[in-house]
Amino acid sequence: MNAGSKSLRHPAEREVPTAPGRLPVIGHGIAMLRGKLAFTAGLAAHGDIVRVHLGTLPVYFVTSAELIDQVLATETDKFDKGALGDKLRDVFGNGLVSTNGDFYRRQRRMIQPAFHRRPIGRYTAMMAESAAELADSWRSGQVVDVERAMQDLALVIAGRSLFSLDFAREVRDVIRDEMPVMLRLGVVRAITSTPLLERLPIPANRRFDRAIARVHAVVDRVAASAREDRDDLLSALVRARDENGEPMSREQVRDEVVTLLVGGSETTGNTLAWLFHELAAHPDVLDRVTAEVEEVVGTRPVAFEDLNALPYTRRVVSEVLRRYPLWFMLRRTNTTVSLGGVEFPPGTEIGFSTHAVHHDPRYHRDPDVFDPDRWLPERVGALPRGAYVPFAAGLHHCPGHFFAMAELMVVAATVLSRRRLVPVPGRPPRPRVTGLIYPGPLPMTVH
Numbered sequence: 086m087n088a089g090s091k092s093l094r095h096p097a098e099r100e101v102p103t104a105p106g107r108l109p110v111i112g113h114g115i116a117m118l119r120g121k122l123a124f125t126a127g128l129a130a131h132g133d134i135v136r137v138h139l140g141t142l143p144v145y146f147v148t149s150a151e152l153i154d155q156v157l158a159t160e161t162d163k164f165d166k167g168a169l170g171d172k173l174r175d176v177f178g179n180g181l182v183s184t185n186g187d188f189y190r191r192q193r194r195m196i197q198p199a200f201h202r203r204p205i206g207r208y209t210a211m212m213a214e215s216a217a218e219l220a221d222s223w224r225s226g227q228v229v230d231v232e233r234a235m236q237d238l239a240l241v242i243a244g245r246s247l248f249s250l251d252f253a254r255e256v257r258d259v260i261r262d263e264m265p266v267m268l269r270l271g272v273v274r275a276i277t278s279t280p281l282l283e284r285l286p287i288p289a290n291r292r293f294d295r296a297i298a299r300v301h302a303v304v305d306r307v308a309a310s311a312r313e314d315r316d317d318l319l320s321a322l323v324r325a326r327d328e329n330g331e332p333m334s335r336e337q338v339r340d341e342v343v344t345l346l347v348g349g350s351e352t353t354g355n356t357l358a359w360l361f362h363e364l365a366a367h368p369d370v371l372d373r374v375t376a377e378v379e380e381v382v383g384t385r386p387v388a389f390e391d392l393n394a395l396p397y398t399r400r401v402v403s404e405v406l407r408r409y410p411l412w413f414m415l416r417r418t419n420t421t422v423s424l425g426g427v428e429f430p431p432g433t434e435i436g437f438s439t440h441a442v443h444h445d446p447r448y449h450r451d452p453d454v455f456d457p458d459r460w461l462p463e464r465v466g467a468l469p470r471g472a473y474v475p476f477a478a479g480l481h482h483c484p485g486h487f488f489a490m491a492e493l494m495v496v497a498a499t500v501l502s503r504r505r506l507v508p509v510p511g512r513p514p515r516p517r518v519t520g521l522i523y524p525g526p527l528p529m530t531v532h
């Protein structure tokens with residue numbers, strides 16, 4: 086994009102190029118759902134800003150790190166959540182994911198203290214214990230599906246940190262089975278963006294509604310156990326007061342709990358599954374990280390203070406987050422915004438693919454190589470802002486960032502200090518892309 090602002094009354098009709106593969110009504114829905122990561126990776130070849138039609142809705146995808154940083158961080162106040170947030174409102178109600186403006190800021194202020202350093206320090210002991218229980222339950226020679234095991238573990242950790250309780254198996258099953266359905270169908274709705282389709286009594290819509298109803302029923306039951314005097318996230322939400330001293334309504338607490346539960350378990354479980362896959366595929370990395378864990382932690386439980394003494398483990402986690410982040414994110418302008426010399430009026434949908442920018446060779450050398458040492462301080466210095474955003478940035482950045490990093494490192498170190506996981510030959514991952522990138526079943530033999 087050249088410099089010099091050009092005012093665009095109808096940006097959809099003027100000089101921003103349109104991605105190939107557009108069809109009437111459905112727009113790029115089919116091209117996007119068929120090509121997935123390849124579709125978003127290919128956008129940069131058409132320019133720094135490329136128009137994609139999600140159904141009838143034009144979305145302007147920015148493809149350079151500089152513009153992504155502008156959208157997320159430097160002009161964060163000019164952007165609200167976009168169409169994806171709208172589509173997920175059925176799931177998250179008025180939780181953080183789907184709200185904007187003053188209401189959003191108030192909620193965020195009330196919730197953020199629960200994610201400060203000190204409370205997270207307390208949760209690490211529980212994370213280590215939960216991971217040790219799982220690893221100790223595996224017998225040598227047993228084959229485990231690591232994807233499923235890590236999703237389950239992430240839910241156990243979310244349950245214990247949110248509610249101080251062990252979810253009954255039935256609760257876990259409902260959440261584990263229905264969460265991916267809600268997210269997948271929510272993303273499909275955003276991509277096809279045809280409201281009429283959403284109201285038809287077709288199986289996908291019935292499945293979406295059923296998933297939401299089951300998760301809400303379970304969360305309502307669990308949230309009813311809220312007490313102010315416990316040391317968990319739910320109690321922190323119940324204790325929280327706004328600037329007028331008002332607590333959150335019961336319904337609002339429920340919406341935030343669903344948001345934290347979904348946001349906090351599906352993502353971490355998935356990242357952990359990819360982490361064990363990558364370690365098994367790179368024995369040299371596995372040896373280095375295991376040696377670091379043995380030296381720093383030995384066989385005792387991993388403590389919060391250990392995390393700073395595990396720099397290689399942190400680099401491995403950072404590299405897994407680079408390779409397997411969210412597929413894409415959407416924002417919506419709430420005022421006129423100039424991006425790359427083009428002016429966009431309020432209400433314009435802006436998107437970018439986290440996966441694409443994390444694999445863009447302009448920013449990441451040999452992007453398809455799994456190389457934790459690219460995160461060595463002396464090498465990372467040259468990386469432009471916006472080129473690595475696994476937790477987003479700015480106003481809407483992930484509040485669970487430090488919680489997630491602690492969980493990923495603690496679980497990795499705990500499992501590695503006890504067991505070695507060897508992939509069953511001939512069963513490579515079969516990635517599924519919804520909003521997240523799932524590895525699919527990962528059978529591994531325990532040693």
Ligand code: HEM
Pocket residue numbers: 181182183193344345348349350352353356410411414415474475476477480481482483484485486488489
């Ligand atoms: C590997 C783990 C995780 C990753 C990669 C991740 C990534 C992200 C990203 C990219 C966003 C911004 C999405 C957008 O704006 O469209 C986000 C938002 C969010 N995340 Fe996370 N997250 C992780 C773990 C967690 C955990 C552990 C929690 C809570 C316990 C959490 C809670 C949330 C919430 C509530 C939001 C919405 C924030 C807002 O809109 O203000 N996440 N996360």
